[in-house]
Amino acid sequence: MAKISVLRYGHRIVRDERVTSHCCLVARAFGAEEIIVEGFEDEALKLTISKMNESWGSGFKLKFTESWKKTVKEYKKKGYFIVHCTMYGMPIQKEVKKIRKKGKILIIIGSQKVEKEVYYASDANISITTQPHSEVAALAITLHMLFEGKELEKKFEKARIKIIPQEKGKKVIELKK
């Protein structure tokens, strides 16, 4: 399976806090290795992710960058294929097989209006429907389609707690480390 990183473009104080937090949790839960947030270095977000890793299993990394351009350049050098999720791009259902073959993928998701340069710096611009919706949903569907549903079964290492699926109600067990 491909190694996937996510780049969150343009994280703004207050306005994007909850949505960026959802993006981070989705990246983690759906099998990405890390998320790199462009914008302000959000201490609350760091705390959320570190608590999440401590309870539910570790391995996922949160990083910050001052410049998406620098990050894209760096990841291109490391051999990553750059995929930008945008409603203006080519349909994911037509592109996903090709992208899945790449060993290392960096997925860019926007928040505020994305600069034109992002479209040209990316190796592929893909749309998850051509309707306006949500970068959280776009990221989830992209990861789900790239991993072909296998991400739904992902095991998390070094978890302290774990859910035992129930038809009704909740069951959470403590794990011995």
Place this chain on the structure above:
Amino acid sequence: MAKISVLRYGHRIVRDERVTSHCCLVARAFGAEEIIVEGFEDEALKLTISKMNESWGSGFKLKFTESWKKTVKEYKKKGYFIVHCTMYGMPIQKEVKKIRKKGKILIIIGSQKVEKEVYYASDANISITTQPHSEVAALAITLHMLFEGKELEKKFEKARIKIIPQEKGKKVIELKK
């Protein structure tokens, strides 16, 4: 294809505004017929959805309810199968085939902590991974799996504008009504 409605549980002023808005847009873009928001009657949200329908194609409905219980009762009477998305539920990948056969489905998605009663009022509690993430992602994946990817090709009636997918950049055309 099943007729799908979405019920957004516990929408709160300020805190949930952006995330509920993402839920509404995802419900619309991924082929649900309507979303019913429980909580405060959000005028900004009404405006967002009505503008969206006017530009990108109509048909999607936004409603409000004071009580999820009343809505679930009403939809059960109308023959809807009630599906609650929760990380504590049974894996979606095991349940989706069975659920897909139902003609009418009401999907409940939470925001704040969901009351125990929701688990018992639902016909199925399903998890989209057993990790904490986002109701926006949970809704997108649920609709995507129920519609088997066909929602990605959904046509919207009476749209004023439409995207022509591009490898680089953006192309939006005006449609004659």
